[in-house]
Amino acid sequence: MGKALSEMTLEELWALFPIFLVPHNDKWSEDYREMEALLKKLLPDDPVERVSHIGSTAIDHIWAKNIVDVMVELPKNADMKAMARVLEQNGFRRMSEDENRISLNLGYTKDGFSEKVYHLHLRFAGDNAELYFRDYLNEHPKIAKEYETLKLQL
Numbered sequence: 001m002g003k004a005l006s007e008m009t010l011e012e013l014w015a016l017f018p019i020f021l022v023p024h025n026d027k028w029s030e031d032y033r034e035m036e037a038l039l040k041k042l043l044p045d046d047p048v049e050r051v052s053h054i055g056s057t058a059i060d061h062i063w064a065k066n067i068v069d070v071m072v073e074l075p076k077n078a079d080m081k082a083m084a085r086v087l088e089q090n091g092f093r094r095m096s097e098d099e100n101r102i103s104l105n106l107g108y109t110k111d112g113f114s115e116k117v118y119h120l121h122l123r124f125a126g127d128n129a130e131l132y133f134r135d136y137l138n139e140h141p142k143i144a145k146e147y148e149t150l151k152l153q154l
Contacts (some may be wrong), residue, residue: 002110005093016112020072022064028057031068031116039072039120040092046083049073051145054121062148066113071121073128080122092120100124124141 005013009073017145027118030051039051056062074125088094092104100123119132137144 005108016110019027019065021112022066023041023063024059024061025057025066028064028068029053031118032058032070034116035068035070035118035120039070041114042086046086047075047078049075049125052128052131054134056117056151058134059144059147061141062137062144063152067107067117067119069119069121071128071130073123073125076124078124080104080124083145084122087120095119132147 005124008016036051039048042093044133050071050073052058052071052073053068054071055066055067057066057068072083074083081097081104084092084094084097084104087104093108094105095105099101102122104120104122105118106120107114137147
């Protein structure tokens with residue numbers, strides 16, 4: 001039996017979860033909708049203002065990491081930490097946290113990535129600049145391709 005993720009060094013984690021880009025896959029939109037439905041099921045009584053597909057998988061026709069990013073916007077008076085605990089009780093793993101943001105993931109295992117991998121970003125309503133970035137690139141495909149080229153070079 002291998003080490004738990006929490007016991008691994010950064011070097012071991014980088015080896016287990018390499019960063020690589022893949023061609024755009026229309027399936028990412030379906031994966032997002034599945035996650036949105038799961039969140040509504042897991043958090044039926046929690047106030048959620050908006051759930052959005054963000055990140056490169058939400059940008060048409062560009063290469064991206066095969067990880068679907070989802071942003072959940074909460075009212076300013078919501079108990080973000082309590083919501084994160086509910087998600088953790090349902091298989092999500094907390095990645096980072098500060099006063100106004102909590103990031104979780106789903107699909108990281110001691111054996112590597114699952115078939116579907118998600119990064120979930122809990123935010124308070126209005127903390128959503130990623131939406132403008134996503135929409136701008138979708139409305140300007142030439143600039144989206146320039147962004148893709150930069151990512152591939154890096």
